Structure formats: structure tokens, C-alpha cells
Amino acid sequence: MARFKKKNDKGTPGLNMGSMSDIIFMLLFFFMVITTMRESSLVVKITVPQATEVQKLEKKSLVSYINVGVPLEPQKYGSEPRIQLNDEIAEVSDIGTFWESEKSRHDEADRPFLSIAIKADKDVRMGTISDIKQEMRKNGAFKLIYTTSRRAK
Amino acid sequence: MAKRSTPGLNTSSMADISFLLLTFFLMTSSINTDLGISRRLPPPPPEKQEDKPEIHQRNIFVVKINSHDALLFDGQIGELRDLKERAKEFLGNPRNLSNLPEKMAVDIPLLGSYDVSKGVISLQNDRGTSYEMYIQVQNELTAAVNEMRDELSRIKFGKSYADASKEQREAIEKAIPVSISEAEPTKIGGNK
Numbered sequence: 001m002a003r004f005k006k007k008n009d010k011g012t013p014g015l016n017m018g019s020m021s022d023i024i025f026m027l028l029f030f031f032m033v034i035t036t037m038r039e040s041s042l043v044v045k046i047t048v049p050q051a052t053e054v055q056k057l058e059k060k061s062l063v064s065y066i067n068v069g070v071p072l073e074p075q076k077y078g079s080e081p082r083i084q085l086n087d088e089i090a091e092v093s094d095i096g097t098f099w100e101s102e103k104s105r106h107d108e109a110d111r112p113f114l115s116i117a118i119k120a121d122k123d124v125r126m127g128t129i130s131d132i133k134q135e136m137r138k139n140g141a142f143k144l145i146y147t148t149s150r151r152a153k
Numbered sequence: 154m155a156k157r158s159t160p161g162l163n164t165s166s167m168a169d170i171s172f173l174l175l176t177f178f179l180m181t182s183s184i185n186t187d188l189g190i191s192r193r194l195p196p197p198p199p200e201k202q203e204d205k206p207e208i209h210q211r212n213i214f215v216v217k218i219n220s221h222d223a224l225l226f227d228g229q230i231g232e233l234r235d236l237k238e239r240a241k242e243f244l245g246n247p248r249n250l251s252n253l254p255e256k257m258a259v260d261i262p263l264l265g266s267y268d269v270s271k272g273v274i275s276l277q278n279d280r281g282t283s284y285e286m287y288i289q290v291q292n293e294l295t296a297a298v299n300e301m302r303d304e305l306s307r308i309k310f311g312k313s314y315a316d317a318s319k320e321q322r323e324a325i326e327k328a329i330p331v332s333i334s335e336a337e338p339t340k341i342g343g344n345k
Contacts, residue, residue, distance in 0.1 A: 020167075020168040021167035021168045021171050024168055024171040025171050028171055028174050028175045028178065031179060032178055049288040049289070051190060051288055051289070051291075051292040052292060053190060053292050053295040053299055054189060054190060055188065055189065055190070056187075057187045060187070063187075120284050121284070122283070122284055122285035123284070123285070125280060125282065125283060125284070126218075126280060126282040127281065129284055129287070130278070130280065136194060137196065137197045138197055140196075142193055142195075143191070144193070144194055145192070146189050146190045146191075146192070146288055146291065147188070147189040148188060148189055148288055148292075149188060150188055
């Protein structure tokens with residue numbers, strides 16, 4: 001009995017927390033890397049329309065984005081809806097070059113699965129979208145996704 | 154010389170700090186899973202097209218949206234909420250009416266011979282149509298197709314389309330294709 005009492009006097013031994021921070025840091029770095037990946041900053045204002053029948057985009061690396069909206073800097077680019085490819089404002093006629101460069105970034109085997117997502121503001125007129133679609137058809141880009149957000153049914 | 158261990162740094166607060174950072178990044182980051190409605194564009198028309206392929210009037214369902222976002226289908230002004238039912242009726246043609254699309258029996262694995270509708274929904278918009286309205290219409294038409302697929306899946310396989318296996322889905326996709334044609338834009342009454 002006496003022996004047990006002696007042990008109790010020492011108090012509970014502390015857990016070794018040394019490796020805890022390592023684990024947390026690893027998680028932290030994971031999230032930091034994930035969030036900054038392939039995030040080209042938008043220079044146009046976009047609120048995507050809502051829809052109920054949405055699908056998830058499969059294989060995000062195979063999707064290229066065309067952003068359409070009113071520029072955030074109207075004094076520089078005007079207040080009419082414009083197209084953003086990669087990081088800069090572009091013209092409809094630039095889509096051909098954009099598509100070629102997107103194709104050349106991928107393997108030959110992946111190319112048939114490449115698609116273009118049109119991420120457009122809900123207040124954009126269809127004229128602009130139609131121009132983009134016609135230009136895509138001309139350049140052989142037929143897979144198209146209209147980016148929307150999910151709305152409850 | 155007496156052997157002395159180096160005093161350990163107190164690192165217990167390290168975990169707290171990194172937890173704080175972790176929660177910050179967790180909350181601010183949105184691993185944005187992009188959602189959308191996918192479509193396939195038709196290849197560009199050949200340069201010189203003498204005679205257009207003939208499509209019977211009964212096989213085509215025209216949906217028009219004008220520059221004021223008003224909807225026209227069945228030759229009259231319609232409401233967005235009625236569009237889905239009309240589209241389903243058109244694509245399904247359950248009673249084989251003579252003014253609704255023809256069907257063609259196709260052999261499909263898993264389903265056997267199935268009457269695939271020849272109907273095409275032609276969606277025409279104006280240059281002045283708002284993108285939001287266009288997406289709403291696309292959404293209703295997609296909903297019509299999805300509901301029909303779901304119904305077929307329940308009849309044939311006894312489960313919803315979402316739960317069906319990959320092969321079963323492919324069979325259903327062949328039986329009920331997304332036949333929505335996005336026509337070239339018109340300029341009726343449009344500005345610009």
C-alpha cells in the first residue's frame with residue numbers, strides 16, 4: 001500500500017506534446033498549398049447564376065476558365081462586360097490562342113477531355129456569351145460548362 | 154564532469170499557435186468545387202451548305218427567349234415554370250401522338266430495344282437576353298431530361314438514376330439523350 005501512495009505523490013505525468021505541433025503544421029501547410037493553387041485572381045466582377053440541375057466539374061485540371069463580367073477597374077477597361085482569360089482582360093478573338101495554349105499544356109491523351117467553363121456574371125447579356133460560343137466552335141472547343149452555383153430545389 | 158541534459162524548450166504553446174493558424178486557413182479557404190451545367194457545342198457548319206438536312210416539324214420544339222427575357226414555346230408566350238412539363242411531354246411522347254416527335258427503336262445494352270425519341274429542343278436566344286434567364290431555361294430543360302432519366306431508371310433498374318451503376322447510366326444516357334440544340338444567335342428586336 002505504501003508503495004502505491006508514494007507513486008501518487010508524483011502527480012500525473014505530462015503528455016509529450018512535442019510532435020503535436022509537427023502534425024498540425026503539416027495540416028497547415030497542406031491547406032496553405034491547396035488554397036493558393038491555380039487561383040488566378042479575377043479582374044472582373046462575377047456573381048454566377050443559380051441552378052438546381054448542377055453537376056460537379058470532373059477533373060478540374062482539365063477545365064479552362066473564361067470569365068465574363070464587368071471589369072473591377074472601370075476607369076481602365078470601361079464599364080461594359082469584358083472577357084478575362086488567365087489573368088488579363090482579353091478580346092473574343094483571343095480565345096483561339098488561349099485554347100491552343102491550353103491544349104499545349106496537356107498531354108496528347110488528355111486533349112479530347114479538355115473543356116471550357118464559362119464563368120459569367122448573371123447580368124451579362126447573351127450577345128457576349130454567344131460570341132464566345134461561336135469562337136469556341138470555330139476553334140474546335142466543343143465541351144462547354146456554364147458555371148453556376150447550387151440552389152436548393 | 155557531470156552529465157547534464159539540455160533543458161527542453163517548452164513547446165506546448167506551439168500547438169496552440171499552429172491550431173489557430175490551421176483554423177484560420179480552414180475557415181477562409183473555400184476549396185471551391187465548381188458546379189455547372191455541361192453542354193456540347195455542335196461543330197461549325199460547312200462553308201457551303203446547299204440544302205439543310207430536313208427535320209420534320211413534329212420533331213422540333215422551339216424555345217425562344219427575347220431581349221426582355223420573355224419566353225416563347227409552342228408558338229405562344231409561356232411561363233418558365235410550365236417549361237419543364239412541356240419539354241418532358243415533348244421528349245417522352247408517351248401516347249405516341251402524331252404531332253409529337255417520332256421514335257426510332259434502337260438496341261441498347263441492358264435495356265434491349267428502346268424507342269429513342271428523335272425530338273430536338275431548339276433553344277434560341279436574342280443577343281439582349283440576360284445570362285441569368287438563359288441559365289434558368291437551360292436548367293429547366295436539363296431538369297426535364299434528368300427527371301425522365303430518373304423515371305426510366307426506376308422502371309428498368311428499380312433505383313434512382315443517381316444510384317445506378319456506370320453501365321446502367323450509359324444505357325439510360327443513350328435512351329434519353331440531351332438533345333438540346335443551342336441555335337446561332339438571332340438579332341430579332343435586339344439592341345447591339
